[in-house]
Amino acid sequence: MNFFKILEKIKKKDASLIIYSLLDRVPILVFGENQEKVDNFLIELSELIHFRKELVFSTDFITKQEYDDFLNNEDIDFNCQRTHIRCPSNVSKNALEKFDDFKSWIIGVKEGKHKISTNKVKKYLSIYLSKNNINITPIGLEMKRYHHFLENKILQKVSQDTEKSITRMERVLLEKLRSKEIEKDFIKTLLDFEVEKNELKKNIFKEEIQNFYSGAKRAFFILNRLYILNDLNINAKIGSKTLLESIDYAEVPIERMLSFIEREWGINFSNLIENGKKIIVGDKIQSFWG
Numbered sequence: 001m002n003f004f005k006i007l008e009k010i011k012k013k014d015a016s017l018i019i020y021s022l023l024d025r026v027p028i029l030v031f032g033e034n035q036e037k038v039d040n041f042l043i044e045l046s047e048l049i050h051f052r053k054e055l056v057f058s059t060d061f062i063t064k065q066e067y068d069d070f071l072n073n074e075d076i077d078f079n080c081q082r083t084h085i086r087c088p089s090n091v092s093k094n095a096l097e098k099f100d101d102f103k104s105w106i107i108g109v110k111e112g113k114h115k116i117s118t119n120k121v122k123k124y125l126s127i128y129l130s131k132n133n134i135n136i137t138p139i140g141l142e143m144k145r146y147h148h149f150l151e152n153k154i155l156q157k158v159s160q161d162t163e164k165s166i167t168r169m170e171r172v173l174l175e176k177l178r179s180k181e182i183e184k185d186f187i188k189t190l191l192d193f194e195v196e197k198n199e200l201k202k203n204i205f206k207e208e209i210q211n212f213y214s215g216a217k218r219a220f221f222i223l224n225r226l227y228i229l230n231d232l233n234i235n236a237k238i239g240s241k242t243l244l245e246s247i248d249y250a251e252v253p254i255e256r257m258l259s260f261i262e263r264e265w266g267i268n269f270s271n272l273i274e275n276g277k278k279i280i281v282g283d284k285i286q287s288f289w290g
Contacts, residue, residue, distance in 0.1 A: 003044040016151035025104035032129035215249025223269040
């Protein structure tokens with residue numbers, strides 16, 4: 001299953017929502033009749049967020065105590081690599097019964113095999129893979145609170161840069177073929193870059209995601225030190241423009257950066273930003289999980 005081929009079949013807002021959910025550790029439940037298709041899609045999703053360590057339920061851990069240990073380690077060690085959990089469809093019933101916290105889980109559910117209760121997962125992204133269609137539905141999430149500037153920009157960058165690269169490759173070959181008597185079918189085959197196009201998209205996407213993550217981590221280091229100063233009763237705040245310039249990443253609004261940092265490292269730093277103690281989305285003051 002090719003994730004970028006799937007992106008071409010769904011609406012732009014749905015594609016952005018998938019990336020948003022992966023970045024901000026929103027639980028994702030993937031439903032479908034075809035178990036192999038569902039599980040392959042889980043792998044595709046997991047590979048998109050390469051800066052986290054993948055753990056597979058029933059392979060890397062089984063017990064609640066093991067899972068709690070992972071979470072506790074994240075709470076006490078900000079430098080440790082954050083994890084995300086991939087849960088294959090054949091063990092999802094067990095996982096949904098055993099655990100209570102599904103932050104950053106990607107769960108496969110083979111619809112029809114058994115009845116799954118998702119009462120424990122109050123807010124999640126539902127992806128249903130039918131034979132010829134893909135339906136994406138946010139459950140318990142209020143769409144008006146989303147800010148997809150980053151995700152839309154990444155998707156646009158992937159599309160534009162891929163097309164530019166393919167066009168340059170085609171141009172080079174066509175230059176070599178000029179004035180040569182070659183069958184059209186052979187030229188068509190020669191200029192077929194579908195495999196290369198998919199690889200390009202993956203590489204560009206990975207680079208853009210890494211740039212955002214690296215910028216967010218630099219912002220976290222600065223904000224965490226300001227947080228310590230405030231604990232010592234030293235009033236220390238920073239302007240959003242100054243912060244983004246200092247980390248050399250001004251590609252997103254400060255609200256999106258703060259949202260990601262809170263979900264990745266568990267601290268809300270919005271009170272350290274001058275002229276704003278809450279995350280502002282559009283003309284409303286609210287937090288994503290509010």
